[in-house]
Amino acid sequence: MVSGRLIKLVVFELLEFAAFSVPTLVIMEQFATAYHSKRNASEKTHYWLIVSCSIAYVASVTLLIWVPVKVLLHKKHHLHKKIKGWRPVMMMCVVLTTLPSFSFSIAVAEVQKNINGTDDNSPDPLPDLSVSLVLTCLIVVDIIEKIRVYPLRGSQKSSEDSRIHETTLRQITTVTEQVRRSEENPSASQAARRPELSRSGEATTQIQALAPGTPEEPSFHSGVLKAMSRRDVRAEIFLWSFLLWSDTIEMVRVAGHPSVYNSGWVYPVYIFSFISLLRLILTPRNPLLNSLGMLLQDLPFIFVRLSLIIVLGTITPVLGLCKNILVMLSYVYFNYLIKLRVFSTFEIS
Template identity: 75%
Template sequence: MASGRLIKLLVFELLEFAAFCVPTLVIMEQFADTYQSTRGTPDKTHYWLIVSCSIAYVALVTLLIWVPVKVLLYRKRHLYQKIIGWRPVLTMCVFLTTLPSFSFSIAVTEVQKNINGSADTLPDMLPDLPVSLVLTCLIVVDIIEKLRIYPLRGRQKSNEDRHIHTTNLQQVKTVTDEVRRNEETPTPPQPAKRTQLSRPPGATTGSFAPELEGPQEPTFEWGILRTLSQRDVRAEVFLRTFLLWADTIEMVRVAGHPNVYKSGWVYPVYIFSFISLLRMTLTPRNPLLNSLSILLQDLPFIFVRLSLIIALGTITPVLGLCKNILVTLSYVYFNYLAKFRIFSAFERSF
């Protein structure tokens, strides 16, 4: 009987392979159907030619790129360990699946424009299935790559729970050492202060970090509240992954608006949406991920969304524009401006 590890491996590989192949085949079939309908002839030679080319493309990249890379990743573990900071599987999906899918999504509207001679003959709304299928497949691959390091059975605590447990142990040890030190060298009692400067472990004598106070987090040890407070890092992977992709999903959906895909605005929307996907090729804990998210997503989206609002009205949510502006400004301020002397003084809200 197959082990759980083997079943997990087979399921993950089948899902990733389906996510790699299906979007290209579906969008190419849509392009073939659109091209055939614009010709107005019962002969489907062009339709089957385009479909055959899509199948040949998928088979070619599978045999020459996908399968060899997968074999190397599992048979040559020392090569896999030398890959630092980026994810090969998601990189293949972005460049070999998403890029041609976006290209042929634009080609569908361009074919209709060229055949009919006007953008007024285009449908009122583009079908949502192709775009949603492409992004859903990318999200599935992203989730699978993050879940590989976790078992699918048993209980798995989140990293925050481990951090809290470790921090509590360190605090208990610190308090115990302080009590022993006070017993050995008694000192007169000092008035308690609400905020005090504490030195983190390993810091130099002159570097002090302010210890912030805030609302205490509740803990539930019994009853229905204990059941509702359960947390598992594997479930949080799904939540955080969809939140990470939300901005790109919203931007791509804007391309389905008639005022966008019937005009030249469809090109910058798709181009910058694809550029924002490049950050997903990095590992989730890559130190460059935050800065590249600003450079590849939030900063370009500010100009795209602002231009769309000025030219076409609020076809893209103003909330998305505010999110991009606030994320960009906060990143620049807290990472770079806060280091200058004028911004370096520590302040508390209360």
């Protein structure tokens, strides 16, 4: 009987390979169709030539890069310990799939632009299918790489619940050790009580300093409210993986607007959107992820969105610009400015 672990591995690998290969094939087919329409030729020689080149590209990249890297990662388990801070699978998807897809999306737009002219009545040169397909496949691979370490069956508590459980166990263990020591040697327990109390006091102060004045959250132990309050880290991976890239998705969608396309703003929009996707290469808990998020996404998007609003109007939501500005300012203030003497005074509400 086939084990569940083998089925899980096969399904994940097939999904990742489909997400790796399908976007390039679809967008290259769109480019072939647009190029064939431009020539207005009855024969489809150039169409099938472009399609065959896309198939050859996907096949060669798969056999020369994708399969060897996958085999090494599954056979050589010691490589996982040496690879720290970045993910080889996401790097292959970003460089070998997303970059060619974005490039040929711009090529499709330029070909259709030459066919339809530059009037505002021309159809949308950047269809939503290509943009949604590329980003969805990239997010799917990201979700698979994150959820691979979790079992797909059985209950799994969220990370916050596990931290609370570990903190409670540590406190119970400390109290148990203190009681045991006091029963065995009362004189020694009095001498050791002050250091232990000081350490426990410091730990309590640190826990309270993390969230001062935070209201106590309710807890439900029965009924419908208990079922509604369930949290699972595996479900949260799907939620936050899509929410994390909503800003980039909205920015790429702006490139399909006729005003952006006809004015040539499609190039900086696509370039900075691809640069923001480079964060996928890092592991989810990499300490550099937050700072690179500011430098690769929020800071460039501020200038791109502000320029689009000034030149072309509110074709991009002002809410996105406010989000980028507020996230950038809060990151700089709470990480760097509060270390200055003017902002270094600790306040207790």
